[in-house]
Amino acid sequence: xxxxxxxxxxxxxxxxxxxxxxxxxxxxxxxxxxxxxxxxxxxxxxxxxxxxxxxxxxxxxxxxxxxxxxxxxxxxxxxxxxxxxxxxxxxxxxxxxxxxxxxxxxxxxxxxxxxxxxxxxxxxxxxxxxxxxxxxxxxxxxxxxxxxxxxxxxxxxxxxxxxxxxxxxxxxxxxxxxxxxxxxxxxxxxxxxxxxxxxxxxxxxxxxxxxxx
Amino acid sequence: xxxxxxxxxxxxxxxxxxxxxxxxxxxxxxxxxxxxxxxxxxxxxxxxxxxxxxxxxxxxxxxxxxxxxxxxxxxxxxxxxxxxxxxxxxxxxxxxxxxxxxxxxxxxxxxxxxxxxxxxxxxxxxxxxxxxxxxxxxxxxxxxxxxxxxxxxxxxxxxxxxxxxxxxxxxxxxxxxxxxxxxxxxxxxxxxxxxxxxxxxxxxxxxxxxxxx
DNA sequence: GTCTATAGAATGATAGAC
DNA sequence: GTCTATCATTCTATAGAC
Numbered sequence: 001x002x003x004x005x006x007x008x009x010x011x012x013x014x015x016x017x018x019x020x021x022x023x024x025x026x027x028x029x030x031x032x033x034x035x036x037x038x039x040x041x042x043x044x045x046x047x048x049x050x051x052x053x054x055x056x057x058x059x060x061x062x063x064x065x066x067x068x069x070x071x072x073x074x075x076x077x078x079x080x081x082x083x084x085x086x087x088x089x090x091x092x093x094x095x096x097x098x099x100x101x102x103x104x105x106x107x108x109x110x111x112x113x114x115x116x117x118x119x120x121x122x123x124x125x126x127x128x129x130x131x132x133x134x135x136x137x138x139x140x141x142x143x144x145x146x147x148x149x150x151x152x153x154x155x156x157x158x159x160x161x162x163x164x165x166x167x168x169x170x171x172x173x174x175x176x177x178x179x180x181x182x183x184x185x186x187x188x189x190x191x192x193x194x195x196x197x198x199x200x201x202x203x204x205x206x207x208x209x210x211x212x213x
Numbered sequence: 214x215x216x217x218x219x220x221x222x223x224x225x226x227x228x229x230x231x232x233x234x235x236x237x238x239x240x241x242x243x244x245x246x247x248x249x250x251x252x253x254x255x256x257x258x259x260x261x262x263x264x265x266x267x268x269x270x271x272x273x274x275x276x277x278x279x280x281x282x283x284x285x286x287x288x289x290x291x292x293x294x295x296x297x298x299x300x301x302x303x304x305x306x307x308x309x310x311x312x313x314x315x316x317x318x319x320x321x322x323x324x325x326x327x328x329x330x331x332x333x334x335x336x337x338x339x340x341x342x343x344x345x346x347x348x349x350x351x352x353x354x355x356x357x358x359x360x361x362x363x364x365x366x367x368x369x370x371x372x373x374x375x376x377x378x379x380x381x382x383x384x385x386x387x388x389x390x391x392x393x394x395x396x397x398x399x400x401x402x403x404x405x406x407x408x409x410x411x412x413x414x415x416x417x418x419x420x421x422x423x424x425x426x
Numbered sequence: 427g428t429c430t431a432t433a434g435a436a437t438g439a440t441a442g443a444c
Numbered sequence: 445g446t447c448t449a450t451c452a453t454t455c456t457a458t459a460g461a462c
Contacts, residue, residue, distance in 0.1 A: 120333065165379045197375070
């Protein structure tokens with residue numbers, strides 16, 4: 001008893017917590033969930049292991065918070081483009097898929113951690129929610145596209161789930177394996193596949209004018 | 214020294230192990246990874262907890278074996294249709310997707326456990342391999358379709374990954390949630406989406422002749 | 427008689443209820 | 445915050461195969 005946190009202390013604690021989350025995210029992006037030990041994370045944040053446990057009750061709780069922050073950012077950016085970007089629904093879909101893919105390829109380690117890397121069940125639960133949010137965003141834009149007559153009649157929820165799964169799965173291998181200069185080609189391929197998936201009529205690709213068949 | 218397992222003992226042990234795996238699979242399909250405790254599994258197999266540890270060094274090792282068996286079966290069935298089924302590559306793709314989806318919807322608990330349910334990292338690693346195998350199967354049939362002029366030019370590996378991810382993701386929600394009589398409609402929707410995704414020209418749906426737009 | 431498989435309780439860790 | 449229930453795993457004693 002007889003101890004009440006002053007605002008100054010509160011602020012310092014909050015800042016330390018934020019810093020810890022930030023550094024932990026970098027570690028996870030770098031070495032993956034499996035190798036992100038509490039010791040490593042603490043060192044990266046410049047604090048002791050004990051201090052880490054001042055902020056989070058367990059390693060799992062920290063992992064969940066890292067996942068939430070990072071996935072929230074990604075969903076936010078993609079959602080912004082899909083919902084409030086410029087252009088008609090189909091253009092926004094193409095743009096959104098491109099942003100999704102390009103961001104993933106620019107931070108492959110983080111994207112892999114969010115999308116596919118084996119992780120403890122608590123993180124797995126967050127991942128389900130993460131994908132659910134993408135599905136909702138895609139479903140809205142597909143519905144718009146159908147309403148505008150730009151896409152054929154379809155079950156928007158099915159297409160949205162398909163897009164979410166397809167994009168995630170396509171990115172998994174390049175994220176884990178090889179892939180360097182081919183990023184642009186991969187993004188273009190992914191956008192084309194997504195438009196096909198939603199039933200948008202094929203458009204002549206911008207940089208590579210090869211007629212199909 | 215001086216003790217060598219007789220064939221009879223060996224057989225009995227192998228049979229017990231198989232029985233354990235079988236029952237454990239049923240338990241996982243029924244209550245999920247999270248609720249499949251060693252106690253529950255042992256009871257379902259009609260053996261003691263101690264005996265379970267006679268066959269597997271840890272709960273995780275048993276879980277991995279359960280996953281491998283079940284996923285191997287599913288990949289085998291779908292692969293058979295895709296690779297050696299009747300019809301041209303596009304027909305086989307449609308058939309394969311249909312088989313995938315129908316089997317998942319017929320054993321929702323197991324499909325959810327294989328495709329999406331949060332599980333320990335060791336199972337997550339198996340899941341990556343499981344999806345990799347589907348990708349290889351889809352890639353082969355897409356390549357065939359392109360070679361036969363039935364599908365437009367495309368990166369078969371990208372399309373294969375997209376199909377794997379799309380089908381898995383579309384099935385996740387129906388597997389966890391609602392979904393009863395709508396199974397046939399969902400399968401049809403999924404097949405149609407898959408064909409669009411691979412760029413196959415739209416075919417007039419069989420039971421529901423509604424013109425698009 | 428020696429070695430193994432089994433059952434079931436003991437142990438230590440963790441999570442959820444209160 | 446404390447208490448309780450439940451979990452995975454280990455330990456011990458017995459039954460049974462060699």
